[in-house]
Amino acid sequence: MESYELVILGGGLAGMCAAVEAGEQGASVLLLEKQDELGGSTVLSSGYMAFAGTDMQEKAGIEDSTQYLVDDLLEVGGAVNRKELIDAYGQHQLETYTWLKGHGVEFRTLQAVSGHSVPRGHTIDPHQAIQVLYKRAKELPNVKIRLNAPAKRLLKNAEGRIDQVLFEADGKEHTAAAAKGVLLASGGFAKSEEFLKLFAPHLDEALRIGGEGNHGDGLKMACEHGAWLLDLPYLSGTYGFHPSANSAVKSQGLAFYKGGIIVNQDGKRFVNESLSYKLLGNEALRQPEGISYQIWDQTVMEKAVGDDPLYDFDLLKRRRLLYQVDTLEELADCIDVPVEVLENTIALYNKGIESGSDPEFGRKSLTHHYGKPTPIEKAPFYAFESTVAMLATYAGVAVNPQGQVLNPYNETIPGLYAAGELTGGFHGAGYVTGSSLGKCAIFGRLAVQDALKKTTVV
Ligand SMILES: Cc1cc2nc3c(=O)[nH]c(=O)nc-3n(C[C@H](O)[C@H](O)[C@H](O)COP(=O)(O)OP(=O)(O)OC[C@H]3O[C@@H](n4cnc5c(N)ncnc54)[C@H](O)[C@@H]3O)c2cc1C
Structure with a gap:
């Protein structure tokens, strides 16, 4: 049997940050x-x-603070998210930003995104981030990474502590001992029809x-050992993808956060477009035939951000996913909605936002409390x-701020840790963009x- 201090399951951002941290601590x-x-x-x-509170925000003249971020996370999460996790995020966020930068992760731009009261979306190229973390992990002789090696089960020792992982590799079953803990960083279940049907x-x-x-x-694996699950009732999709989108071709655009509106097949708005795109998603799925359109004008088009994953509207145009016409009448014809209804919808919306009160849905900002609609x-x-x-x-196993997995009685499951998308309790009822990678x-x-500071009786 192979023996390690830590065994980490999954090589996404959570697993790679953990591997580098542990490796640098000499484990x-x-x-x-x-x-x-x-x-x-x-x-x-x-x-x-x-x-x-980053240098990028300071350079852009944006006033922000940890408390302001914590407040947004709690408010958007509907205050059903676990406060101790949000507080821990707040306490460690700036140091983590510095740690990532120090490890070569490049932060590129800053944008106003869903759920934030100020521009707080710091963009990375996620491939670049994983690459620099991998490069660092390879420099550390005490870190071993095995690909094509799915973990299958976790085992407990006689004292009830999780201390072994069963996994497959090279067509065989293997066991790895983990003296100080096993960290689950194996992501969510967006690709499991079984789980999605169930939850x-x-x-x-x-x-x-x-x-x-x-x-x-x-x-x-965590449930087998008594883990509790949180946030499952709040599972929601993300609005703003073209129906042709898939993993390989990302065709997403969030023009509604720059001032566009969303209408259904009847030509009517159905939601306050400044809400989290998760909540917009829930509403959009309830519309006739599940069809809806983002509608915007040239003023919004001019706010497009080139090379941005959410706001590059010119890219959508180049990919021939946009209708572009000179009149609302033509637009209604393109998307097959009643012209007089669409014109009324837009007239009512324009009147509402000009007077500062959108009578239908109460829209006052572009995103969460930020920006003025036009x-x-x-x-x-x-x-x-x-x-x-x-x-x-964004739902899964309950953890405390140290990442220890909790059972339904809020007790830790010795030796078991979890981080990243498979954890629950952090986002609660809503989702703030950037808080998952964060x-x-x-x-x-x-x-x-936490795992490395614990002395283990084996
Ligand atoms: C299109 C898209 C856009 C998004 N945009 C954003 C954004 O802008 N900001 C943001 O904060 N979040 C965003 N998210 C969400 C965010 O990317 C994820 O929540 C986050 O990357 C999850 O990281 P992770 O390390 O927990 O898991 P992952 O990155 O999913 O990594 C988990 C790894 O574990 C592996 N694994 C699974 N099972 C096993 C097993 N049994 N044994 C070993 N390995 C296993 C998987 O193969 C995978 O490589 C987006 C997600 C998508 C899909």
Whole structure:
């Protein structure tokens, strides 16, 4: 049997941050990755990370603070998220941003994104991030990474402590001992029809986009040993994908956060577009035939951000996914909605936002408390058919701020840690953009720090 201090399951952002942290602390580490490459959902992501009080914000003249970020996380989470986890995020977020930068992760731009009261979405290229972390891990002789090595089960010793992992590699079954702990970082279950049917039947119609290996293996392994699950009732998809989108071709655009509106097949708005795109997704799936369109004008088009995963509307145009016409009449014809209804919808919306009160849905901002909506009046006009994708399952095993997995009585399961998308309790009822990648990096490292400071009686 191979022996290590830590065994980490999964090579996405949570697992890779944890492996580098543990390796730099001198621990012997085995990271098992089920697929033939690292990256999981992380490398498919838009790369937004939520941090507050950074040098990038300061340079852009944005005033922000940890408390402000914590307040947004709690508010958007509907205050059903676990406060101790949010506080831990707040306490460690800036140091984590610095740690990532120090390890060569490049932060590129700063944008206003869902759920934040100020521009706080710091973009990374997730491939670049995984690559630099992998390069660092390879420099550390005490870190071993095995690809094509799915973990299957966790074993307990006589004292009830999780201390072994059964895994497969090279067509054989192996056992690795983990003296100081096992860290589950195996991502969510966006690619498991079995889990989605069980926990999110309301998302049957949503597209599936996520890491190929993300089938909820870690959840099963943790549940076998008594883990409690949180946030499952709040599972939701993400709005803003063209129906043709899939993992390989990302066709996402969030023009509604720059001032667009969303209408259904009847030509009517149905929601306050500044809400989290998860909540928008829930509403969109309830519309006639599940069809809806983002509608915007040239004023919004001019706010496009080139090369951005969410706001590059010109890219959508180049990919021929947008309708662009000179009149609302033509637009209604393109998307097959009644012209007089669409014109009324837009007239009512323009009147409402000009007077500062959107009578139908109460929209006052572009995103969460941020930015001022503008009237839709300047030709050309644009329409983008949009639907919902199940990208990431922000629900899963209960953990404390040290990443220790908890049972239903809030007691720790000795030797078992979890970080990243397979954990629950952090996002609660809503989702703030960038907080998933953020929590991977923060809690992956916190779990390692806790595991390594514990002396283990074997
Ligand atoms: C299209 C898209 C856009 C997104 N955009 C953003 C964004 O902008 N900001 C943000 O914060 N979040 C975003 N997310 C969500 C975010 O990317 C994920 O929640 C996050 O990357 C999860 O990281 P992780 O390390 O927990 O898991 P992953 O990155 O999914 O890694 C888990 C790894 O574990 C492996 N694994 C699974 N089972 C086993 C097993 N049995 N044994 C060994 N290995 C196993 C998987 O193969 C995978 O490589 C997005 C997600 C998608 C799909």
